[in-house]
Amino acid sequence: MNFWFAVFRQAGRNLRQTWTSQFMTFLTVSLSVLIFAFFYLIYTNMLGAGDRLSDDLRLIVYLEEEPGPQMQEQLRRKIQNFDDVEEIHFISREEAYQRFARQLGENSDVLKDMPKNFLPASIEVIPLKSLRGYNQIKLFSEYLANLPGTEKVQYGQEWVERFYYFTRLLTIVVFLSGTLLILTATFMVAYTIRLTIMGRQDELELLKLVGATNSYIRTPFLIEGILQGFMGSIIGLTALYGLFQWISSHFAGPGLLSLFQFSFFPPIVIFLIILSSICLCSIGSYTSIRKFLRI
Amino acid sequence: MIEMIKVSRTYDPNITALSDISLSIATGEMFFLIGRSGAGKTTLLKLICNMETPSNGLIEVAGYNINKLKGKDLAHLRQKIGVAYQDFKLLSNRTVAENIAIAMEVSYKKPRAIRHRVRDLLEQLQLVDKHDTLTGELSRGEQQRVALARSVANSPRLILVDEPTGNLDASTTKRVMELLTRCNKAGATIVIATHDDSIYQQGNHRIMELRDGNIHSLTRGQLS
Numbered sequence: 061m062n063f064w065f066a067v068f069r070q071a072g073r074n075l076r077q078t079w080t081s082q083f084m085t086f087l088t089v090s091l092s093v094l095i096f097a098f099f100y101l102i103y104t105n106m107l108g109a110g111d112r113l114s115d116d117l118r119l120i121v122y123l124e125e126e127p128g129p130q131m132q133e134q135l136r137r138k139i140q141n142f143d144d145v146e147e148i149h150f151i152s153r154e155e156a157y158q159r160f161a162r163q164l165g166e167n168s169d170v171l172k173d174m175p176k177n178f179l180p181a182s183i184e185v186i187p188l189k190s191l192r193g194y195n196q197i198k199l200f201s202e203y204l205a206n207l208p209g210t211e212k213v214q215y216g217q218e219w220v221e222r223f224y225y226f227t228r229l230l231t232i233v234v235f236l237s238g239t240l241l242i243l244t245a246t247f248m249v250a251y252t253i254r255l256t257i258m259g260r261q262d263e264l265e266l267l268k269l270v271g272a273t274n275s276y277i278r279t280p281f282l283i284e285g286i287l288q289g290f291m292g293s294i295i296g297l298t299a300l301y302g303l304f305q306w307i308s309s310h311f312a313g314p315g316l317l318s319l320f321q322f323s324f325f326p327p328i329v330i331f332l333i334i335l336s337s338i339c340l341c342s343i344g345s346y347t348s349i350r351k352f353l354r355i
Numbered sequence: 356m357i358e359m360i361k362v363s364r365t366y367d368p369n370i371t372a373l374s375d376i377s378l379s380i381a382t383g384e385m386f387f388l389i390g391r392s393g394a395g396k397t398t399l400l401k402l403i404c405n406m407e408t409p410s411n412g413l414i415e416v417a418g419y420n421i422n423k424l425k426g427k428d429l430a431h432l433r434q435k436i437g438v439a440y441q442d443f444k445l446l447s448n449r450t451v452a453e454n455i456a457i458a459m460e461v462s463y464k465k466p467r468a469i470r471h472r473v474r475d476l477l478e479q480l481q482l483v484d485k486h487d488t489l490t491g492e493l494s495r496g497e498q499q500r501v502a503l504a505r506s507v508a509n510s511p512r513l514i515l516v517d518e519p520t521g522n523l524d525a526s527t528t529k530r531v532m533e534l535l536t537r538c539n540k541a542g543a544t545i546v547i548a549t550h551d552d553s554i555y556q557q558g559n560h561r562i563m564e565l566r567d568g569n570i571h572s573l574t575r576g577q578l579s
Contacts, residue, residue: 066463262444265444270505271430271432271433271434271458271462273426273461
């Protein structure tokens with residue numbers, strides 16, 4: 061019989077003897093992982109949706125007058141002075157009229173009596189991907205608003221602002237729920253191990269007296285913590301996957317969810333969640349061993 | 356095997372359990388500790404197996420200062436010391452076989468060897484039918500034999516036995532002593548603390564009598 065066989069057998073005995081408290085801890089860990097992973101999944105999907113929407117982000121600078129070629133060059137230079145941009149398009153009044161007419165499609169008749177220069181000339185600025193944070197866009201739009209001859213800058217401020225604050229709120233929720241659930245899971249595992257240790261004080265004392273090494277006595281408790289973390293995270297993530305599939309199949313179609321293109325965690329994130337859960341439960345187990353297992 | 360030099364043990368508040376005990380027990384010796392209750396026999400055994408630490412003095416077991424050993428070294432030495440405690444220290448929710456096997460499991464003996472040894476000991480102590488019985492369901496005499504079986508299971512070099520025959524009838528006492536004598540003949544050093552003069556009078560082993568924590572006499576038993 062070797063060390064690992066002996067400690068795994070001992071861990072099995074522990075689990076058998078204290079299965080009720082072990083089961084409760086297992087449920088707590090599973091729920092903690094489920095709740096945290098749920099918020100984290102929403103958060104990552106919102107970020108993904110934000111990324112996709114920011115691909116279409118462009119700032120429209122409405123001008124008082126249509127700029128000549130010299131003025132266009134000057135404006136282009138000034139815009140690039142702030143930062144490099146992906147693209148700059150100058151849209152003349154007539155081009156604006158034609159675009160509008162295209163957008164109206166069958167209803168373009170309504171424009172029949174309107175002069176072709178009734179829309180203002182504008183500059184369409186597509187910022188670099190690296191310059192698409194809310195604050196950067198806000199600063200950029202303020203800079204553009206101060207360019208000579210600028211009447212107004214538009215980029216869907218309200219929508220971008222709301223989306224930004226929503227993701228900020230979600231970040232806080234993920235952070236808080238993560239912290240609280242980490243503490244809960246760690247505490248529960250520590251408490252269960254503590255109960256097991258206290259309930260088996262006689263056995264542990266005997267083991268010590270018959271010559272069990274510290275690692276022989278401690279390792280089974282550590283294995284329990286690792287198992288709690290592993291099993292808890294697997295079950296939590298499986299439940300979340302089930303929930304995700306259910307939502308995907310029941311809310312698929314041309315709704316809000318299809319706009320966001322919800323996707324589950326990639327394998328590396330799943331691996332990291334499981335690993336974190338194992339680490340936290342091991343820490344809980346280890347602190348109890350250090351504190352209550354006097355050997 | 357055991358060297359004790361001026362060993363004392365006091366408990367709060369100011370109770371002296373042992374005072375200036377100096378003693379040498381040779382390897383392979385069977386040694387008897389006698390004395391009334393409270394004379395210090397159990398304390399002496401606890402000091403030898405490092406269950407307690409002396410207030411003063413030096414204790415060496417197999418050449419090691421047992422009070423300075425820690426961690427793995429202490430664990431490995433303890434694997435070579437079998438102790439049958441007066442309060443048995445059995446796990447009442449485990450079977451007889453499991454209780455005996457514990458001593459062998461900690462030194463990673465093979466499961467087959469453990470099963471074989473457990474069965475052999477149970478046969479020697481007439482407990483075969485109790486193999487799968489929880490120790491909490493046994494009589495005190497049976498529990499005492501299980502505790503003894505556990506102490507010798509790992510074939511230790513030193514066996515410390517506290518009142519091994521206190522709850523046994525004459526024929527079981529004889530079996531227990533036969534088992535201990537076999538271990539002794541196989542090379543184990545044995546220290547027995549007892550009230551029972553029938554087990555120490557029938558040999559020429561050394562007998563030390565303790566009174567109020569002091570050595571009162573150190574004599575040799577008479578061959579029958």
